[in-house]
Amino acid sequence: MRKFTVLDGLVAPLDRANVDTDAIIPKQFLKSIKRSGFGPNLFDEWRYLDHGEPGMDNAARPLAPDFVLNQPRYRGAEILLARENFGCGSSREHAPWALEDFGFRALIAPSYADIFHGNCFKNGLLPVVLPAAVVDTLFAETLATPGYRLTVDLAAQTVVTPSGARHAFEVDPFRKHNLLEGLDEIGLTLRHADAIRAFEAKHRAAQPWLFTTGSAA
Amino acid sequence: MPSQTLYDKLWASHVVREEAGGNALIYIDRHLVHEVTSPQAFEGLDLAHRTPWRIDTVVATADHNTPTRDWDQGIRDPISRQQVETLDANIRRFGARAYFPFRDERQGIVHVIGPEQGATLPGMTVVCGDSHTSTHGAFGALAFGIGTSEVEHVLATQCLNLKRAKRMLVRVDGALGHGVTAKDVALAIIGHIGTAGGTGHAIEFAGSAIRGLSMEGRMTLCNMAIEAGARAGMVAPDDTTFAYLKGRPFAPSGAQWDAAVAFWRTLASDADAVFDRVVELRAEDIAPQVTWGTSPEMVDTVDGRVPDPAAIADPVRRGSLERALAYMGLAPNTPITEIAIDKVFIGSCTNSRIEDLRAAAAVVKGRTKAASVKLAMVVPGSGPVKRQAEAEGLDAIFRAAGFEWREPGCSMCLAMNDDRLEPGERCASTSNRNFEGRQGAGGRTHLVSPAMAAAAGIAGRFVDVRRGVPDASAA
Ligand code: SF4
Numbered sequence: 001m002r003k004f005t006v007l008d009g010l011v012a013p014l015d016r017a018n019v020d021t022d023a024i025i026p027k028q029f030l031k032s033i034k035r036s037g038f039g040p041n042l043f044d045e046w047r048y049l050d051h052g053e054p055g056m057d058n059a060a061r062p063l064a065p066d067f068v069l070n071q072p073r074y075r076g077a078e079i080l081l082a083r084e085n086f087g088c089g090s091s092r093e094h095a096p097w098a099l100e101d102f103g104f105r106a107l108i109a110p111s112y113a114d115i116f117h118g119n120c121f122k123n124g125l126l127p128v129v130l131p132a133a134v135v136d137t138l139f140a141e142t143l144a145t146p147g148y149r150l151t152v153d154l155a156a157q158t159v160v161t162p163s164g165a166r167h168a169f170e171v172d173p174f175r176k177h178n179l180l181e182g183l184d185e186i187g188l189t190l191r192h193a194d195a196i197r198a199f200e201a202k203h204r205a206a207q208p209w210l211f212t213t214g215s216a217a
Numbered sequence: 218m219p220s221q222t223l224y225d226k227l228w229a230s231h232v233v234r235e236e237a238g239g240n241a242l243i244y245i246d247r248h249l250v251h252e253v254t255s256p257q258a259f260e261g262l263d264l265a266h267r268t269p270w271r272i273d274t275v276v277a278t279a280d281h282n283t284p285t286r287d288w289d290q291g292i293r294d295p296i297s298r299q300q301v302e303t304l305d306a307n308i309r310r311f312g313a314r315a316y317f318p319f320r321d322e323r324q325g326i327v328h329v330i331g332p333e334q335g336a337t338l339p340g341m342t343v344v345c346g347d348s349h350t351s352t353h354g355a356f357g358a359l360a361f362g363i364g365t366s367e368v369e370h371v372l373a374t375q376c377l378n379l380k381r382a383k384r385m386l387v388r389v390d391g392a393l394g395h396g397v398t399a400k401d402v403a404l405a406i407i408g409h410i411g412t413a414g415g416t417g418h419a420i421e422f423a424g425s426a427i428r429g430l431s432m433e434g435r436m437t438l439c440n441m442a443i444e445a446g447a448r449a450g451m452v453a454p455d456d457t458t459f460a461y462l463k464g465r466p467f468a469p470s471g472a473q474w475d476a477a478v479a480f481w482r483t484l485a486s487d488a489d490a491v492f493d494r495v496v497e498l499r500a501e502d503i504a505p506q507v508t509w510g511t512s513p514e515m516v517d518t519v520d521g522r523v524p525d526p527a528a529i530a531d532p533v534r535r536g537s538l539e540r541a542l543a544y545m546g547l548a549p550n551t552p553i554t555e556i557a558i559d560k561v562f563i564g565s566c567t568n569s570r571i572e573d574l575r576a577a578a579a580v581v582k583g584r585t586k587a588a589s590v591k592l593a594m595v596v597p598g599s600g601p602v603k604r605q606a607e608a609e610g611l612d613a614i615f616r617a618a619g620f621e622w623r624e625p626g627c628s629m630c631l632a633m634n635d636d637r638l639e640p641g642e643r644c645a646s647t648s649n650r651n652f653e654g655r656q657g658a659g660g661r662t663h664l665v666s667p668a669m670a671a672a673a674g675i676a677g678r679f680v681d682v683r684r685g686v687p688d689a690s691a692a
Contacts, residue, residue, distance in 0.1 A: 017537050018412060018512050020652045027633050027655075031282065031296040033256035033303050035365075051640075051658045054296055083533070085413040088446070089652060091348040092254065093364035114416060114448045115348055115362055122366035172380060173238040185366075186265070189374040192234055192242060196270070196376060199233040199244055206230075207340060209469035209477045210246050 002124030003182035007105050007152045009078030012068055013142045019082060020089035021116060025098040028053055038094055039101030043069065069102075073146050081138055082109040086127075087116025096123045106152045108159065110135050121175045122185070126154060128169050154180055220487035222384050223453050224419045227359035227484070231342050233376055243379045245371050246341040247358075250277035250313070251327045252304040253633070254346030258369035259307040268311075270375040275313040276336045276467075279304055280326045281633045283319050285596050285623035292319065297634065311372075315467075317600075325599025325625040328352040328566035332436060333601055335465025339454035339481040344371055349566050349649065351442040355435035356462070357454035357484045359419070362443065382448065383417050383493040386486075388424040391500035396683040398576070399434035400568060400647070400666035402426070402498075403441035404506035408516040410496055415447030418494065421486060422452050426500035432461040433570045440567045441649055444513040453485040507553050507679050508651050508664040510541035515651070517553060519669070519681045525549035544653055545661050546641065553679050556663070560644040561586075561593035561620070561674035562656070565630035568647035568667050569598030571605050577647075577671035578611040580686055586619035587677030587689030593620040594636065596628040620674065632657045645673035 029041045031054060040058040045051075047069060049062040063070045069077070080099065086109040087095060096119045099107070105125060110132040112120075120127040130138070141161065142148045151160040154176060159167045178185060189196075204211045221229070233242040255277075262269070269275075282297035284290075292298040301319055308316045315334070317324040323334065328349050331337045337353040343360035344350060346368040353360035367377055387406055407414070420442050422435070430438065435452045442450025452458075459478050462468045469477045504518035515538075517524075523542065526549060529535040542549065547556070563569070563577050574597060586593050595615050597603040603625055606612055612622045629636040630648040638644055638660025647670050648655075651662040665673065668682045677689040 016540075017533060020512075020650075022631075022650070022652045022655050026658070027631050030253050030633065031294075031300050033260070033300055035257045035260075045654050045658060085416070085446070088412055089348065089650060091346055091350075091362040091364050093257075093346075093366060096364075111413060111416060113413075113446065115364060119364035119366065122364065172240070174236060174240050174378065184265075185378065186267070186370050186373045189242065189370065189376055189378065192376075193374075195234050195242070196244070196374065200271075200375075203230075203244060207477070207480065209338070209473045210341065212467075212469070 001122065001178070001182050001184065004105065004124055004126050004154050004179045006154070007078060008149060009105060010074065010076055011079045011081050011142045011148050011150050012074040012077035013081045013139050014068055015083065015139060017083040018085045018088055021087060021092050021095040022089055024087065024095040025092065026052070030092060030094050035097055036101060038098035039103070042098040042102045043067070076103065078103055078105045079150055079152065080104050080107045081135065081142060082107060084110045084132065086112050088113040091115045093119045093122070096120045096125050100125050108135065108138065121179055124179065124182070126152060126179065128152060128159060130159065130167050130169055134167050220490045222486040222490040222492060223357065223421050223451055223484055224359065224382065224384050227340065227342070228381060230340065231359070236378060240378055240380050242376045243342060244376055245344050246274060247276065247336060247343040248274045248371050249327050249331055249343065249345035249350065250275055251281060251345070251347060252279045252300045253281045254365050255307065255368055256300065256303045257365050258346070258372060259311065261369040262372055267373045269372045272312040273314045274375070276315045276331060276334070277304065277308055277313050278317040278324050278327050278330055279319045281627045281631065283626040284634050285626055285628045285636055288320055288624055322600040325602065326566045326569065326627055328440065329569060329598030329602065332356065333599055335462055335468030338462065338468065339458060339484055344377070348443045349440050351448065351450045352436050352440040352566055354439040354442065354449050354451035355432060356458055357451060357481065359449060359451065361448040382419040385415060385418040385420045385447065385494045385496065386492040387420050387422050388495065388497045389422070389426040389500055390424040391426055392429070393426055393500045393503065394683065396505060396668060397503055398666040398668065399430050399437040401503055401506045403438050404508065404513065404516045404664060405498060405503045407441065407445045407513045408506070409498065410445055412444060412512050412514045413446045415442060415445040418447050419449040419451065420445065420447040422450060427452060428455065431572060432457060433572045436570070437567055444649055454481045505666060505669050505682055507669065509545065509547060509553065511544055511651055511653050513649070513651060513664060515541055519553050519679060521553050523547045523549055523551040523553070554681065555678065557589065557643070557678045558645045558663070558673050559591050559642040560638060561590060561670050562629045562644055562646040562648065563594070563667055563670050564596030564598070564628050565648035566598065567649045569596060569602065571602050573647065573667040574602070574606045574611050577667040578614045580668050580671035580682065581618040581620060581675060582614050584618055584675045584686070584688055586674050589677045589689065590674050593674040594623055594629065595620050596623045597625045599625050629656050631655060645670040645679065
């Protein structure tokens with residue numbers, strides 16, 4: 001997994017609450033069996049004027065001029081500023097894949113849906129939670145200041161604004177460690193293979209019906 | 218031992234290792250797999266030269282991409298077909314406890330087939346790369362959706378590193394009125410606590426109204442726990458649960474059955490268990506629900522009206538309301554019963570089981586679909602549901618009323634196959650999400666119960682099933 005340490009990035013503001021994973025990456029793009037290439041279809045229904053399907057030449061499609069990510073001042077943004085309950089809906093990991101592929105490295109919002117939040121960490125994308133009032137201020141500053149950047153420091157757990165204001169955020173220590181080091185979580189778990197086998201033996205003794213093998217058909 | 222909730226018991230009985238910061242390595246008993254969220258996980262396993270830890274926990278099916286008619290012609294969309302064939306290849310190579318591929322007679326929506334085969338049992342941890350895995354909590358299992366990285370993690374290690382959830386109790390006491398179903402209870406709860414109301418929590422549903430629900434009703438309710446923001450929903454197992462499971466292909470039998478039931482009876486929250494949050498509703502207060510917006514919390518009773526953004530002071534909330542009404546093409550203050558529909562979809566892992574189809578058939582029997590309704594489709598949740606319905610003559614009832622009877626799958630719940638809404642079309646749907654574009658780009662979804670969807674198909678607009686269903690032709 002890609003490491004995340006300190007990011008100094010341009011901020012793009014997406015001023016909508018309850019942005020769902022169907023909006024982040026519409027279902028027709030989930031037919032891919034790959035992990036990459038979702039960036040051009042991030043927010044497809046909002047970003048383009050026509051209806052997108054897999055295999056289209058996205059460069060030739062008409063853009064929705066008002067959509068935030070189409071505005072030249074936000075080109076190259078690496079931090080997405082969002083509203084509450086971002087990423088609600090399905091478990092599709094294609095949502096963080098699309099955000100990451102587009103170029104985002106961090107998200108800032110008052111809250112996220114649980115599954116989406118967990119999926120971000122698996123893909124080197126840091127979902128920062130800040131209080132709604134702070135997020136409000138960041139929206140106002142982003143809109144008022146072309147080229148507005150923030151510095152997200154995972155080790156220090158802070159977001160620092162251009163004027164020097166520091167906003168502390170909480171992050172699960174296990175996830176923080178993995179992201180800072182870019183660790184392979186499966187490899188970490190497999191270090192406990194003996195503990196898993198020991199648990200299995202105990203579990204099988206207690207609930208043997210959970211260990212019936214072979215096909216039932 | 219301090220008193221425990223059902224969630225605490227399920228958690229404690231699956232801890233392989235406590236980790237720093239209150240996390241734990243949790244063992245997974247059942248892994249349900251479908252074609253959309255698994256290819257990258259199998260590929261990842263392969264790239265790392267890893268093998269599955271315990272492949273006999275896997276039950277797999279193809280459901281999201283499969284067509285609902287002309288099965289003899291296979292899957293015509295080449296990229297959908299490639300995804301389904303990739304699942305076929307992965308299961309052939311890695312194995313599974315059971316696989317119900319496209320056109321198998323037991324194929325169906327992953328959350329319908331698991332319980333139907335007895336592959337979901339009380340006391341289990343159940344995961345799937347699908348948010349509606351919460352459905353399986355109806356059996357007193359800890360069941361939750363995961364992303365593809367976690368699918369790979371479970372394949373490789375049989376475990377997940379998890380953070381313990383907060384515990385929420387949603388208690389519904391009393392008797393549900395005539396025409397009020399588990400779907401209405403689910404939507405009423407979401408309307409009450411909001412789509413983020415359960416975030417960070419595992420919800421236990423309890424109370425006499427919940428005890429009174431059938432297993433299918435409990436599945437509908439737990440299915441929608443994710444729409445309330447909760448990763449998991451659950452109901453403590455009881456005699457209703459055991460009666461449902463007994464004799465199913467994957468359920469234990471003989472002496473093991475008795476031992477299992479004795480253990481399952483211990484899976485209830487202790488009387489003095491403490492929850493982080495308690496929400497209480499009266500069953501008598503719940504009426505048939507209809508969503509009017511683009512989030513399941515944008516819901517009202519069928520006798521309500523579309524809200525008026527002008528009455529909302531908070532600008533962020535007013536903005537989202539205005540955007541929702543613009544997308545839905547609805548004027549403020551429109552009575553719900555004056556909203557005319559173009560299509561009806563009866564199906565999805567929320568409402569495609571036999572009781573759902575019976576409820577819908579009871580409404581349409583002897584009646585005819587309104588001429589203004591372009592399409593009314595009934596998509597059973599699985600092959601066995603379909604055959605059961607046909608044995609009861611439900612397919613004939615639907616067909617006689619002008620409803621289409623299809624092959625099982627996810628279908629227009631998320632429109633990954635050919636079944637979809639066209640831009641601007643309005644649908645009475647028994648599915649679980651009314652997000653923008655969910656059932657097709659520009660499509661407008663109203664979430665309702667099966668009886669309410671069927672009634673809307675007959676009347677051409679939403680009607681209160683408690684008051685009888687007028688025919689559009691007679692109006
Ligand atoms: S029926 Fe709908 S919600 Fe259920 S698994 Fe299929 S797509 Fe997902």
